[in-house]
Amino acid sequence: MLVNEKVAIEHGLKAEEYRKICDLLKRVPNITELGIFSAMWNEHCSYKSSRLHLKKLHTKGKKVIQGPGENAGVIDIEDGDAIVFKIESHNHPSFIEPYQGAATGVGGIMRDVFTMGARPIANLNSIHFGSPQNKKTKNLLRGVVHGIGGYGNCMGVPTIGGQTSFDSSYNGNILVNAMTLGLVKKNKIFYSKAAGLNKPVIYVGSKTGRDGIHGASMASANFDEKIEEKKPTVQVGDPFTEKLLLEACLELMSGDSIIAIQDMGAAGLTSSSIEMASKGNLGIEINLNKVPCRETKMTPYEIMLSESQERMLIVLENGKEDLAKKIFDKWNLDFAVIGKTTNSKNIELFFNEKQIANIPINILVEKSPMYDRKWKKSKLPKKNRFKKNIFSNLKIKDVLKKIISNPNICSKEWIWQQYDHTVMGDTIQKPGGDSGVIRVHGTDKAVAATVDSSAVYCWAHPLTGGKQVVAESWRNLISVGATPIAITNCLNFGSPENEDNMGEFVECVEGISEASKYLNFPVVSGNVSFYNQTKEMGIKPTPSIGGVGLIKNYKKMMTMDFKDIDNLVLIIGKTEGHLDQSLFARIILDEKNGPPPEVNLFNEKNNGISLLDLIEKDLIKSAHDISLGGILTALTKMCIKGNKGIKLNKPKNLINGFSYFFAEDQGRYIIEIEPKKLKEVNKILDKNSVHHEEIGVIIKNDMIIDEKTKVTIDELKSYNTNWLRNFMN
Amino acid sequence: MKSSVITFPGSNCDRDMDVALKKFGFNNKMVWHDDIELPKSDLVVLPGGFSYGDYLRCGSMASKSKIMQSVINFAKSGGLVMGICNGFQILVESGLVPGVLLRNKYLEFICKNVFVKINNKDNPYFKNLNKEVFELHIAHNEGNYFCTRDQLKEIEDNNQIAIYYCNDNGETKEISNPNGSINNIAGIFNKEKNVLGMMPHPERMIDQSLSGEDGSIFFKNLINNIK
Numbered sequence: 001m002l003v004n005e006k007v008a009i010e011h012g013l014k015a016e017e018y019r020k021i022c023d024l025l026k027r028v029p030n031i032t033e034l035g036i037f038s039a040m041w042n043e044h045c046s047y048k049s050s051r052l053h054l055k056k057l058h059t060k061g062k063k064v065i066q067g068p069g070e071n072a073g074v075i076d077i078e079d080g081d082a083i084v085f086k087i088e089s090h091n092h093p094s095f096i097e098p099y100q101g102a103a104t105g106v107g108g109i110m111r112d113v114f115t116m117g118a119r120p121i122a123n124l125n126s127i128h129f130g131s132p133q134n135k136k137t138k139n140l141l142r143g144v145v146h147g148i149g150g151y152g153n154c155m156g157v158p159t160i161g162g163q164t165s166f167d168s169s170y171n172g173n174i175l176v177n178a179m180t181l182g183l184v185k186k187n188k189i190f191y192s193k194a195a196g197l198n199k200p201v202i203y204v205g206s207k208t209g210r211d212g213i214h215g216a217s218m219a220s221a222n223f224d225e226k227i228e229e230k231k232p233t234v235q236v237g238d239p240f241t242e243k244l245l246l247e248a249c250l251e252l253m254s255g256d257s258i259i260a261i262q263d264m265g266a267a268g269l270t271s272s273s274i275e276m277a278s279k280g281n282l283g284i285e286i287n288l289n290k291v292p293c294r295e296t297k298m299t300p301y302e303i304m305l306s307e308s309q310e311r312m313l314i315v316l317e318n319g320k321e322d323l324a325k326k327i328f329d330k331w332n333l334d335f336a337v338i339g340k341t342t343n344s345k346n347i348e349l350f351f352n353e354k355q356i357a358n359i360p361i362n363i364l365v366e367k368s369p370m371y372d373r374k375w376k377k378s379k380l381p382k383k384n385r386f387k388k389n390i391f392s393n394l395k396i397k398d399v400l401k402k403i404i405s406n407p408n409i410c411s412k413e414w415i416w417q418q419y420d421h422t423v424m425g426d427t428i429q430k431p432g433g434d435s436g437v438i439r440v441h442g443t444d445k446a447v448a449a450t451v452d453s454s455a456v457y458c459w460a461h462p463l464t465g466g467k468q469v470v471a472e473s474w475r476n477l478i479s480v481g482a483t484p485i486a487i488t489n490c491l492n493f494g495s496p497e498n499e500d501n502m503g504e505f506v507e508c509v510e511g512i513s514e515a516s517k518y519l520n521f522p523v524v525s526g527n528v529s530f531y532n533q534t535k536e537m538g539i540k541p542t543p544s545i546g547g548v549g550l551i552k553n554y555k556k557m558m559t560m561d562f563k564d565i566d567n568l569v570l571i572i573g574k575t576e577g578h579l580d581q582s583l584f585a586r587i588i589l590d591e592k593n594g595p596p597p598e599v600n601l602f603n604e605k606n607n608g609i610s611l612l613d614l615i616e617k618d619l620i621k622s623a624h625d626i627s628l629g630g631i632l633t634a635l636t637k638m639c640i641k642g643n644k645g646i647k648l649n650k651p652k653n654l655i656n657g658f659s660y661f662f663a664e665d666q667g668r669y670i671i672e673i674e675p676k677k678l679k680e681v682n683k684i685l686d687k688n689s690v691h692h693e694e695i696g697v698i699i700k701n702d703m704i705i706d707e708k709t710k711v712t713i714d715e716l717k718s719y720n721t722n723w724l725r726n727f728m729n
Numbered sequence: 730m731k732s733s734v735i736t737f738p739g740s741n742c743d744r745d746m747d748v749a750l751k752k753f754g755f756n757n758k759m760v761w762h763d764d765i766e767l768p769k770s771d772l773v774v775l776p777g778g779f780s781y782g783d784y785l786r787c788g789s790m791a792s793k794s795k796i797m798q799s800v801i802n803f804a805k806s807g808g809l810v811m812g813i814c815n816g817f818q819i820l821v822e823s824g825l826v827p828g829v830l831l832r833n834k835y836l837e838f839i840c841k842n843v844f845v846k847i848n849n850k851d852n853p854y855f856k857n858l859n860k861e862v863f864e865l866h867i868a869h870n871e872g873n874y875f876c877t878r879d880q881l882k883e884i885e886d887n888n889q890i891a892i893y894y895c896n897d898n899g900e901t902k903e904i905s906n907p908n909g910s911i912n913n914i915a916g917i918f919n920k921e922k923n924v925l926g927m928m929p930h931p932e933r934m935i936d937q938s939l940s941g942e943d944g945s946i947f948f949k950n951l952i953n954n955i956k
Binding site: 146149150153154155156238239240241243244331332416417418419420421422423424425426427428430439554555 | 741840868933935
């Protein structure tokens with residue numbers, strides 16, 4: 001096939017990018033080479049619009065063993081143990097084919113983690129759908145949940161947490177972000193940097209088929225009415241093979257045969273081989289006739305661009321081929337020596353004894369385009385002044401009912417009961433809490449993980465929104481008694497070629513960076529997903545933050561369920577009554593404008609660390625952070641989980657009841673303490689200048705809001721749990 | 730007491746079972762599906778998971794594994810064989826216990842705590858338990874037990890039903906049936922009661938920090954019965 005500008009454009013490259021390729025090569029590429037360029041230079045693989053800004057992220061810290069740039073980030077959890085973790089998007093394929101799209105998203109992120117030598121010990125996910133009224137939403141939700149479960153359950157890795165939201169901005173572009181944590185010994189971490197000349201390059205795992213060709217390019221473009229035609233670009237998952245691949249890789253990794261290892265994810269054999277060689281500053285030679293193929297007559301172009309799943313590329317020590325082959329034979333997996341490392345610094349491909357591609361690797365990697373896209377700064381919207389009379393017709397019980405049965409607040413049990421969350425026998429906090437918690441097998445330690453996003457805040461003011469998501473992640477970890485260590489981020493945005501969307505990206509990144517620096521909560525891994533856009537309509541900016549923390553003694557883990565009658569309930573952090581962008585403002589007052597709540601990082605840190613101190617001193621019985629839906633929503637969840645009621649005090653604040661109960665001011669938690677501990681708790685909080693107030697006392701069965709308002713916990717439970725079940729059935 | 734846990738390709742509760750058995754005093758060995766001989770054992774466990782991906786019928790491929798002939802011979806000679814979840818499906822497929830396991834009634838994977846009531850204590854698994862209703866954990870997609878009317882009569886007549894799904898009071902009503910199993914059946918024996926297949930996972934409830942501790946009661950009692 002003749003290569004020209006038109007063919008390049010059909011491959012998703014821009015005309016000027018094609019000219020750059022010809023200049024760099026000093027010739028016209030052949031079709032296989034063009035395919036390789038299009039795979040390496042698309043947004044998904046090259047980060048060409050985001051690289052410049054990602055440099056601003058805060059990525060360093062005492063606990064960071066490996067920051068961004070590897071298959072996943074690695075943090076130190078002491079005693080020679082480390083946690084490998086990362087979050088990744090699989091948005092575009094999941095919209096086209098929800099089951100396989102979501103399943104292979106989960107498969108891909110687990111591979112990223114075990115590529116580094118870590119056994120996956122927990123999965124989480126952040127999934128976002130269009131409005132429940134949209135006719136596609138229900139099937140997409142069902143397909144995605146089945147896909148996530150289908151893959152994770154079969155792998156035997158518990159899914160311990162997640163987040164689900166609905167918003168009409170996702171009508172044409174759903175989001176599926178999958179996160180995995182793995183456990184590894186600090187001295188047994190594997191990296192993707194090749195080293196040494198003439199080392200055998202090994203292909204293991206599934207055979208290569210024609211599925212997923214140009215998947216990464218598809219994920220780097222807007223959707224239009226022709227998306228149905230893109231179904232063949234979605235990969236098909238085989239979790240059983242991945243389970244075998246996991247066990248085989250870990251078995252091989254227990255020895256010293258591997259120099260470098262890289263999973264074949266986006267852009268398959270192309271990006272994995274090029275990345276390994278590039279990191280080692282080497283060349284690589286591959287004989288494509290040696291690649292195990294599932295289908296007949298596959299061309300070099302197809303072999304290089306296939307995104308068939310469950311495959312790995314390994315650079316082995318010389319002479320270890322037989323030993324490695326024995327292990328993969330035992331697990332019934334393909335094993336083939338397909339090439340070697342060279343000193344050419346080029347990628348050289350051979351097919352039927354002819355050289356069919358020869359490209360200097362630095363052209364593909366370092367010389368890949370990088371854009372300083374135009375972007376627009378967002379102004380902080382003006383605050384709303386709500387007139388008193390708009391509250392006068394509202395009844396607090398009706399408002400509460402509406403809020404806790406809202407799709408974005410309601411119980412997601414229908415979802416997480418379809419995920420095996422207890423396999424591996426170490427899940428000590430199941431989904432539905434502030435964070436999922438798993439023990440580090442055979443030790444007293446536990447790791448907490450949470451995934452969060454607040455698209456509405458990010459949309460209203462990206463800088464504040466970016467900060468807020470990091471702060472929320474930090475709070476969710478603290479609420480279970482974990483010391484926050486680091487985060488991974490999945491940055492889901494519209495088209496970077498649109499100044500508004502690009503502005504949202506730049507400022508969210510700035511916000512994330514600022515908060516993570518202040519809270520000493522560095523970013524160690526992540527990915528960017530642009531072009532979550534259908535024609536002109538982009539999604540609300542949705543950075544998903546996956547946070548990980550450590551509980552040194554798992555017996556001190558905290559949960560949110562109210563424990564004992566007569567215990568006191570306190571609020572930590574000040575309630576100012578910020579209603580703009582709250583769920584209350586949006587669904588009760590129908591007010592969509594205004595700034596998100598301000599994030600005061602000093603208070604976040606101070607309040608969080610003080611709460612950890614109280615937990616460490618065994619002074620509190622339950623804890624929960626206050627987020628979407630405000631105080632009354634948070635209390636409702638604590639009541640439902642503990643099957644207890646609460647009698648509330650009359651708020652001392654001057655603001656009206658609705659503002660007090662439903663405001664979404666940041667940096668706040670609810671805690672339960674025994675009455676005899678009140679003095680000591682007050683003393684510690686006062687000493688740390690943490691604002692706190694008593695809000696009520698735990699009773700049986702009812703939530704008593706004021707003299708006139710009482711609601712039973714059973715009633716609250718049914719409002720909270722029924723919406724999703726009814727919607728899906 | 731010696732136990733063996735068989736690892737099939739795709740098993741994923743094999744380690745959990747190993748941990749549980751060792752915790753309660755078994756000297757446990759992991760046995761590879763491709764082995765021919767079973768080590769000397771007082772108990773053989775077929776663990777949960779997705780053997781061979783469950784791509785054919787669940788448990789069907791595993792029931793033809795090399796090791797299964799030894800397991801079948803061991804069971805036929807009176808040895809104790811317990812299949813949990815996918816292990817139960819393998820037992821059914823290998824003909825060691827009657828019936829089949831269909832896809833859950835609501836076509837969804839279910840992972841949650843359930844209550845089960847012990848129906849028959851005249852066997853090495855449940856003998857001497859002074860508790861009738863247990864809270865255990867299930868996690869499966871194909872746990873909907875089914876058999877023909879004649880088979881049902883036969884297993885009832887032979888007292889082969891091991892456990893029923895029930896509520897916390899031990900009432901076996903339809904509302905407590907998580908997957909559509911016929912008559913709320915959660916586990917059954919072979920005629921001789923030395924082979925037990927059940928969907929719930931006792932190995933996931935072996936300490937206070939997990940979903941519960943009723944699994945511990947089961948394992949402690951089991952090892953005492955075998956001694």
